[in-house]
Structure formats: C-alpha cells, structure tokens
Amino acid sequence: xxxxxxxxxxxxxxxxxxxxxxxxxxxxxxxxxxxxxxxxxxxxxxxxxxxxxxxxxxxxxxxxxxxxxxxxxxxxxxxxxxxxxxxxxxxxxxxxxxxxx
Amino acid sequence: xxxxxxxxxxxxxxxxxxxxxxxxxxxxxxxxxxxxxxxxxxxxxxxxxxxxxxxxxxxxxxxxxxxxxxxxxxxxxxxxxxxxxxxxxxxxxxxxxxxxxxxxxxxxxxxxxxxxxxxxxxxxxxxxxxxxxxxxxxxxxxxxxxxxxxxxxxxxxxxxxxxxxxxxxxxxxxxxxxxxxxxxxxxxxxxxxxxxxxxxxxxxxxxxxxxxxxxxxxxx
Numbered sequence: 001x002x003x004x005x006x007x008x009x010x011x012x013x014x015x016x017x018x019x020x021x022x023x024x025x026x027x028x029x030x031x032x033x034x035x036x037x038x039x040x041x042x043x044x045x046x047x048x049x050x051x052x053x054x055x056x057x058x059x060x061x062x063x064x065x066x067x068x069x070x071x072x073x074x075x076x077x078x079x080x081x082x083x084x085x086x087x088x089x090x091x092x093x094x095x096x097x098x099x100x101x
Numbered sequence: 102x103x104x105x106x107x108x109x110x111x112x113x114x115x116x117x118x119x120x121x122x123x124x125x126x127x128x129x130x131x132x133x134x135x136x137x138x139x140x141x142x143x144x145x146x147x148x149x150x151x152x153x154x155x156x157x158x159x160x161x162x163x164x165x166x167x168x169x170x171x172x173x174x175x176x177x178x179x180x181x182x183x184x185x186x187x188x189x190x191x192x193x194x195x196x197x198x199x200x201x202x203x204x205x206x207x208x209x210x211x212x213x214x215x216x217x218x219x220x221x222x223x224x225x226x227x228x229x230x231x232x233x234x235x236x237x238x239x240x241x242x243x244x245x246x247x248x249x250x251x252x253x254x255x256x257x258x259x260x261x262x263x264x265x266x267x268x269x270x271x272x273x274x275x276x277x278x279x280x281x282x283x284x285x286x287x288x289x290x291x292x293x294x295x296x297x298x299x300x301x302x303x304x305x306x307x308x309x310x311x312x313x314x315x316x317x318x319x320x321x
Contacts, residue, residue, distance in 0.1 A: 004139045006170050007160050011177040012150035016207060018184040022192030023206035030193050039190035040222035041314035044283040045290030046183065047274040049310030050211055052294040053303075055267035061299050070264030071271055078272050088118040091268030095261030 070095030112231030115216040120239050122265040123154075123212075125257035127243020130157055132252050134244075137165030141248045148244040152210060152237060156180040159303060179304035186311050187214055194226040208233025212266070215273050282317065289313045 001009075031039070055071050056062050070091035077087040127148065134144035139161060151157055156177035163173035188206060191214065195202045208230050217228035246253065257263065278287045290310035297306040 003170055003173075004143045004164060007164060007173045007177075008139075008143050008147045008150070010170070010174045011156060011160055011181075012147060014174070014178045015151045015153055015156065015181045015184065018181055019188050019209045020203050020206045021185055022188035022190065023195035023202040024199055026189065026192035027195035027197075027199075027202040028193065031189075036222070038314050038317040041282060041286035041317040042186060042190050042311055043218055043222050044274065044278045044287035045313040046187070046307065046311045047215060047270050047277070048287040048291035049294035049307040050215075050270045051267050051274060052291050052310075053298065053306055054263075054270065056295070057298055057303075057306075060302065062295070066261065067264045067267060070261055071267050074264075074268035074272060075275075078275060084115060084269070084272055085118040087272050088265050088268050091264045092122070092261040095264035096259065097261070099259060099261060 066095045066098035069098045108225055108227035109231035109234075112213065112217055112225070112228030112233075113235040114231075115228070116212055116232035116235055119212055119265055119269060120235060122257065122262040123236050124239040124243035124246075125254050125260070125262055126154055127240045128247035128250075128252075128254050129257055130154065130161065131244040131247020131249075133158065133165070133247075134161045135248055135251075137161045139164060144248055145241065145245050148241045149237075151177070151181075152207065152240060153181050153184070154240070155303065176302065176304075179302055179308075182304060183307050183311055184209060186308075190222060191224045191226075191229070194224050194229075196226070205230055208237060210236060212236060212269065215270055218273065218277050220277065220279075286313055286317070289316075 051071075055067050056064060073094035074087040074091040077090045082090070130148065131144055134147075135141070144161070147157055147160075159176040159180055160173045163176055188209060191209070195205060205226070210233060213229045213232035213236060214224065216232050217224040217226070219225050274287060278284050290313050293310045293313060294306040297309055301309075
C-alpha cells in the first residue's frame, strides 16, 4: 500500500475512533458527577486554547499578524451587540483589508 | 416536532457564517494534497473520513516533504487527540442505536461542538448534528473542487477567512464563560496554549489546555 493510502487509512481510523468513543461506548448514560464537574471546564479551556492557536499560532511559533485585527474587530462587534454572523464576517473583512493594504 | 426542526436548523444557522471559510479551506487542502502527490481520490476520502482540517493539512505537509508514514500519522493523531476528550464529555447527549451514535458522532468537529454548547459543558445533540451536517459537504466538496479544479478561489487567507475561526471560538467563549470557575479555566487554558505554542508540536497546546479541566475534579 502506498504511503498516502496508509496515512489516509490510519489517520481516518484514529479520528473516527476518537470521535466515536464517547457516543458509542457511553452514549445516553449520565457521566459520574465528578467527571461532569471536570468536563464543565473543558469547554472554556479548550475554546480559549483554540482561540490562541488559531489567532496567533504558526509553525511551532507565535505569529502576530492580521488575524489579530480581525479577532479584535469581532470583539468590538460583539460589544456593540452584533449577532454572531456579523462578528465573524467583520473578523474576516478586517483581516482581509489589513492584508490588502 | 417544531422544536426538533428548529434545533437542527439552529445548529446549521449558528455555524453558517463559517461555511464559506470551511469550503475555501477545503479547496486549499485539495490543492495542497495534489501538490503533495496524494492523487485525486485519497484527499477526498480523507476529508470524508477524517473530517478535521488542521490534521489533514499537517498530514499532507509531511507527505509533501517526503516524511515517513509514522511522522504523518503522528502529527495528525496528535492534532485530533482532543476529540477523544470532547467525545467522552458529550457522550450523554447521544441517543439511539450504537450504529446511529457512531454515524452522528462523526459530525463532531471543533466548530459543531462549539456552536452546540448550551452551558455547563453540555451540548444539544441536534445542534451539533445540524452544524456538522452543513460543514461536512462544504469541507468534502471544497476538497473535491481543489483536487479537480485547482486553485480556483485563490488563497483563503487573502480574504481573511482564517480569522473567521478564532473569531467564532472567541465570541462563543465570551458568551459561555460566566461562572468564576469557567473564567479561571479559560484564562489558564489560553495561557497554557500560548506558553506551549512555540515549544511543542501542533496539537499539544490544545490537549494540555484541556487537561486543565481535570483540575475541576478536585476543585469545588
């Protein structure tokens, strides 16, 4: 089997298994309250990490570029009570404009 | 019944602003994959089975640079390991037969998980499925377009589409993070990711930040 197909097969198998583990093995059951307490914090900590890696992430580096302007513009939009869709469009447009300059 | 439709639709509606970004990064991935020598079928199959942007870009880059299978798989698996934690956390929301849960779980991506949050770390399954079901054809269709049509849309970064993702996550973070514990977790998670970004392989900063939530086991 070629390198490419081996990679596609293995990465696919791992990812499908990662995503399926909870719903397939534990689906519909309540988790122990100790775990629920912990998972309550998973959303804020993971979301914050995703913001950081996608706003300033580079190739094993911190890269400050036009994305930051877009993210800042989105915060302003939200502060002005703009809906989510507007905030996201504002982020993309602001970043695109800075890059076009 | 009314509520059911609204929930699927609500998920799709919330993630809709990211649909163009998802499709154009799908195109970019298709172009990269062809350049990397992955052929035409493999990238499309990968988008349909793996359905996770960063991991697919990482794997294609390793293949392009002539890296080993282990290096490509390792980089991608590290980037997707967070899904194991997320999938366990959202497990209670899934219902029905095992097969149904297996298929529905595959619509889990960061974006569908993020928009389906209903507070307290819980998600609304229908919103996650609605959001995932909208992004899936964008991502796979975008990949096919990139593979066959080439660089038709140009660099998505030129349009600032790469800023759409952190913007979505940040807006949701602001909306969802209300309790004191959640704010502490967000700050800690963000700082950990920032500190690890320059010194660890991609994927590790996010996993390490997620590990912060384990502190919640003892807190309270």
